Amino acid sequence: MVTSRNHSLDSFDGNSVCSRNSCGNSNESQHQKHKNVSRHPHQRDSSTTNSSSSYPSGTLPDWAYHSRKCDDGRTRHTVENAPYMLPNDLTESDRLDAQHYLVRFLLKGNHNVDLDPEANLKILDVATGTGVWALEMAHEFPKADIYGVDISAIFPTEIKPSNCHFQLCNILDGLPFPDNYFDFIYQRLLVYALTPEQRKQVYVELQRVLKPEGYLQLVESDGIVYNAGPEVEMINNLSLETSLRHGVDPRDVQNMKAGLKGTGYTGVNSFHVALPVGNWGGKVGALSLQNMHGLATIWLKGEVGKLDQEACDARLAIVDREIEQYKPYYKVWLVVGQKPSVAAAQLREARKAAVSLANSSAQTSYPSPETTAPPRRSMAAA
Numbered sequence: 001m002v003t004s005r006n007h008s009l010d011s012f013d014g015n016s017v018c019s020r021n022s023c024g025n026s027n028e029s030q031h032q033k034h035k036n037v038s039r040h041p042h043q044r045d046s047s048t049t050n051s052s053s054s055y056p057s058g059t060l061p062d063w064a065y066h067s068r069k070c071d072d073g074r075t076r077h078t079v080e081n082a083p084y085m086l087p088n089d090l091t092e093s094d095r096l097d098a099q100h101y102l103v104r105f106l107l108k109g110n111h112n113v114d115l116d117p118e119a120n121l122k123i124l125d126v127a128t129g130t131g132v133w134a135l136e137m138a139h140e141f142p143k144a145d146i147y148g149v150d151i152s153a154i155f156p157t158e159i160k161p162s163n164c165h166f167q168l169c170n171i172l173d174g175l176p177f178p179d180n181y182f183d184f185i186y187q188r189l190l191v192y193a194l195t196p197e198q199r200k201q202v203y204v205e206l207q208r209v210l211k212p213e214g215y216l217q218l219v220e221s222d223g224i225v226y227n228a229g230p231e232v233e234m235i236n237n238l239s240l241e242t243s244l245r246h247g248v249d250p251r252d253v254q255n256m257k258a259g260l261k262g263t264g265y266t267g268v269n270s271f272h273v274a275l276p277v278g279n280w281g282g283k284v285g286a287l288s289l290q291n292m293h294g295l296a297t298i299w300l301k302g303e304v305g306k307l308d309q310e311a312c313d314a315r316l317a318i319v320d321r322e323i324e325q326y327k328p329y330y331k332v333w334l335v336v337g338q339k340p341s342v343a344a345a346q347l348r349e350a351r352k353a354a355v356s357l358a359n360s361s362a363q364t365s366y367p368s369p370e371t372t373a374p375p376r377r378s379m380a381a382a
């Protein structure tokens with residue numbers, strides 16, 4: 001089974017990434033080759049759900065096969081209702097893979113709850129990206145089944161362990177899995193993918209597919225480079241402006257702990273750690289600087305920055321000089337919460353019902369002046 005590791009959750013930092021461009025042209029992408037994405041056996045029937053993944057076999061929607069080519073030369077997804085603004089091309093896949101190793105190093109492993117390697121666990125990786133985390137988990141837990149979903153088919157479709165399953169899915173349309181299905185759910189670096197309201201909806205949806213007492217682990221960065229010099233601060237502002245254009249406020253991830261508690265998760269713990277950016281932070285800092293360059297390039301050349309390659313390179317050269325002086329870092333948050341047991345959930349519902357009953361009887365005894373007509377006074381009493 002799954003148990004929470006004994007954390008002194010306090011603070012931790014990594015980097016994150018993601019955003020979306022309003023660049024127009026819809027082009028067929030390199031993902032055409034992923035057309036034969038199969039339907040998951042547990043996918044709900046399209047008559048009972050509006051999940052975007054619930055399409056009859058062979059009739060996936062257009063967005064499954066297309067990306068749009070943007071003015072900065074990068075490709076991005078075409079899903080109308082998903083605010084995610086980062087590219088989905090090979091350059092981005094390389095960056096995501098390198099970022100995975102950074103975060104894994106920072107958090108001392110791929111998961112921070114204890115998982116029984118002998119159990120037939122069902123594990124979900126929400127917005128799996130290249131699937132690198134899911135693939136490693138499939139090796140580490142050969143008796144488990146690992147499921148990865150993403151809006152872009154940048155995950156492997158053919159060469160993968162048999163206990164690793166990927167499928168296209170826009171999580172904002174609901175997950176194509178039954179209630180109470182997963183023992184453990186992992187969601188990493190969706191900072192640029194969700195508006196604050198959508199983030200709350202996702203917490204609810206994840207709770208639906210999590211088994212009672214199952215664990216959810218969230219890993220995020222707010223994308224802000226702390227201790228920034230003037231040039232890095234300019235890039236911070238650029239990333240914020242770009243995200244806000246899409247309704248995404250990256251600072252919202254600072255509220256994950258409260259968000260999970262508000263959705264009814266129990267035992268919610270959180271901490272964040274610092275991820276150095278620059279050679280001053282040793283090998284990790286150097287790798288993290290490369291990752292930061294990748295992100296900064298997206299902001300500098302994107303829909304707000306609009307720089308060409310030459311101008312972008314010039315700005316990054318200034319960044320590099322500045323970084324050794326200011327010693328900046330990202331913050332990476334880790335939050336773990338548990339779906340309540342059936343008994344605890346029943347108790348919670350009973351408490352809610354009792355409170356609502358108490359409120360309604362209070363209203364009956366003490367009618368509110370706004371909703372109740374004033375008592376008629378008889379002439380005699382007047």
Ligand SMILES: C[S@@+](CC[C@H](N)C(=O)[O-])C[C@H]1O[C@@H](n2cnc3c(N)ncnc32)[C@H](O)[C@@H]1O
Pocket residue numbers: 016017018082084088096097100126127128129130149150151152169170171172187188189190193
């Ligand atoms: C920064 S990447 C992180 C990928 C992976 N979790 C990791 O840590 O390596 C964010 C991922 O979220 C995916 N994504 C964004 N919006 C999504 C949505 N509405 N539904 C499913 N996936 C989404 C993107 O396609 C991208 O692969």
